Amino acid sequence: MATGAIALAGYTALSEKARPAISTPMYSVLCSAVCTVELLILCLATGTPLFTFSGDTWLALLGLLIFPQLLGLFSLNFVLGRAPATSVSVLLLLEAPVAAFIAWLWLDQLPDGSTWPGLAVIMLGVAWVVVADARRADPMTRDAGGTRDPAPLAQHPPVTSHSAPGGDTHTRVLREAYAGRFTEAEATVRELESQAIRAHGVKSPQATHWTEVRAAVARIAGDHALAARLWLTAARFHSSLQHPNLHMTRVCLDHAFHEWGNVADADAVGALAPVLREMYAKYPFHRPEAIDALDRRLRRMALHPTSP
Known part of the structure; x- marks a missing residue:
């Protein structure tokens, strides 16, 4: 049992890394093929019969194939492409x-x-972990109207500022933005961004994090076009790393798509659409419906759909 638990933990951890680049059907087929070969080798090595089963046993095996394997494994692989392995592992309890x-x-x-x-105890523990993860992933994103951002800000080590002693810097920035003090919020973010650039370089996760915060502030200010451009900038950064962070690329890209959907100006909609399409085309297995949604909105606004 302990060996099985360790194997499942390894599977979820490795699948979280591999799934963003592979579709769910393809990944499920590859995993099933590898398991089939391993099981065949094990049966041949131990002399276990492959076909001499009773009718009831065959029905039981068919049930195991359909529900735990095809349905269960496919669902697990689907979720691992969209949620952290730690959360999935806890939910499996x-x-x-x-x-x-x-x-x-x-x-x-x-x-x-x-x-x-x-x-x-299992159900209480799972509920505790899920709620705690949600709070960590989505801090201080409730606006004055009680709604939440569609996805969390990227989580990087916060860059402290001597101008913001005490308290959480992110909380201060967003509190200023929600209060309508956008000039103060932008000034704070740019100061922290400059500190991050001096300490870690322009093309660093720490500096890009403040681009993401600026995008959040732009959304609160109602400048959805600017927010979309900033999220696209962050998405391109995460995808251009030596070891691309595909999870954060998807998060930022989906933020950009959400903001683009709120842009009212036709010129801005048309200018941003090709960039969004280009990014989604790089990851065809993530939100494959996104490109069609882009073209439908362009047609509704009497704009020409973007070319591939």
């Missing part, structure tokens, strides 16, 4: 409570009394 619930509905079987405390 819900297998036991869900299995108990299905057994109760389908087989009219209930766990014995000693099992209930363990199931309750």
Whole structure:
């Protein structure tokens, strides 16, 4: 059991790295093919029969193929392309409570009394981790109207500022923006961006983080075109690294697409569309519907769809 747990942990961790560059169907086929070859070798090495099973056993194997393998593994691979491996691993602990619930509905079987405390602890633990992750990933993004940004800001080590003693610098910047003090917020961000550039260089994650913060401030100010351009700048940075950060590329690109959807000026819409299309074309398995959505909006605004 311990070996299986270690293998699953390794699978989720490695899949998180590999999935952004490979489609879910292709990744599932590759994983299933590798597992099939490994299982065949193991059966041949141990002399395990491959076909001499009873009818009931074949039905059970078919059920295992359809539900845990095809449906379960495909769903797992799909999620690993869009969520951190740590969160997925924690959510997998819900297998036991869900299995108990299905057994109760389908087989009219209930766990014995000693099992209930363990199931309750699992569900409480999963809920705790999910809520904590959501709070860490989406800090101080509630605006005056009570809505939230569509995705979290990139998480980099915060750059401290002598002009902002005490408290969290990001909280201060966004509080100024939500209060309408955009000049002060922009000045703070540019000062912190300059510090990051001096300490780490222009093309560094620390400096790019403040580009992302500027994009958030532009969104609050209602300048969706500027916000889209800044998110595209950040997306290009993350994709141009020696080891591209595909997760952050997708996050920034989706931010840019969201802001572009709120741009009202036709000229700005038309100018940003080719850049968005170019970026999404580089990652055809991420939001494959995005390019069609771009063209539909351009047609609605009587603009020519962007070329490939």
